[in-house]
Amino acid sequence: MSHISVLLHETVDALLADRNTGIYIDGTFGRGGHTRLLLSKLDEKACVYAFDKDPQALAVGAELEQQDSRFKIIHASFAEMQKELNLRGIASVDGVMADLGVSSPQLDQAERGFSFMHDGPLDMRMDNSQGITAAQWLVDIEEEKLANYIFQYGEERYSRRIAKAIKHAGYIETTGQLAEIVKVAHPKWEKNKHAATRTFQGIRIAINKELEDIEIFLPQAVDILKPNARLAVISFHSLEDRLIKQFIQKESTLAEDTGWGLPQKQEDTRRLKKIARIRASDVEVKANPRSRSAWLRVAEKIEK
Incomplete structure (x- = not known):
């Protein structure tokens, strides 16, 4: 698109x-x-x-x-x-x-790693010429801080259990893998929305400040x-x-x-x-x- x-x-x-x-x-x-x-x-x-x-x-x-x-x-x-x-x-x-926010090309290109709709490397950087990828960021960040970001920036009520599942998984290479981890950890999500929608938003906003x-x-x-x-x-x-x-x-x-x-x-x-x-x-x-x-x-x- x-x-x-x-x-x-x-x-x-x-x-x-x-x-x-x-x-x-x-x-x-x-x-x-x-x-x-x-x-x-x-x-x-x-x-x-x-x-x-x-x-x-x-x-x-x-x-x-x-x-x-x-x-x-x-x-x-x-x-x-x-x-x-x-x-x-x-x-x-x-x-x-x-x-503001993420653009359609960023969402639609799998290699940019913004969306679970297109499986690709877990990147999420708006400026992918510098800084660390989302994959590495998730390895480095403490579980409590990750949960706080998902809760505050993603407005995700189940942020604690999702953060725990993400950290337990170790290195997550692709957007599809992250989406599946969140889906399994999430007990209930909104109708017509993917279980990982809010988590992806929270992580993306945090990484890109x-x-x-x-x-x-x-x-x-x-x-x-x-x-x-x-x-x-x-x-x-x-x-x-x-x-x-x-x-x-x-x-x-x-x-x-x-x-x-x-x-x-x-x-x-x-x-x-x-x-x-x-x-x-x-x-x-x-x-x-x-x-x-x-x-x-x-x-x-x-x-x-």
Whole structure:
């Protein structure tokens, strides 16, 4: 299955807000769907910088660089966005977007080791040019820590018994082997879901530091936005969406005065205002089932 960009037009239209020039950031280039549409709506003076950790995504980005001089691809996590832009002399931008989580090519290619649907080497690294594989990570990690990751990041209630079974198995070479170990250890799983769905999610998020990177990325994105510029982020599961929701809520709410005695003048620390929360349409979900769980949240930098 080729990669279909989720909430494509909704994201780009919300990001631009009727503008057609400036400097824009795509924090998760993937296969470039959002970036290509963005470039098609920008004038010749505009520029788009995209980030990705995946070597295959970088190869696609390198081809786009040759085709469009307004575009630059950067091999780094969006958590390093501010540092990388500073190196290039960029202090502020006109919009930042990100499409979180794992991409369709990563899931569909057995050799990437993300999915139990295609048996392959147990890898799971978004940047498979560095770091250790999931197979080695599972050998190295303590059972209690593994159980905590599966519980927290996979929201798996049977994490303890699953972690115990994984550690008891020793070195696990393939995704199929891991899926079978989890299936045997799992007493009861959700209808229409594989027993290993939550465990795979928990392990993948932990290995790639996905939630940690989001927590680092969001404040940086607001720091570099110009006044009235926008942040648009697509999430695919509750853990991601909760982080984005709470961040925007905090940045767009006037802090309460918790002091005692006479009222004190509050400093307005708000940096954002909420613009939209958008779900994929029924038409899109029918055409691309992976968009079913997607949420797009949009916020705008307040001019002070």
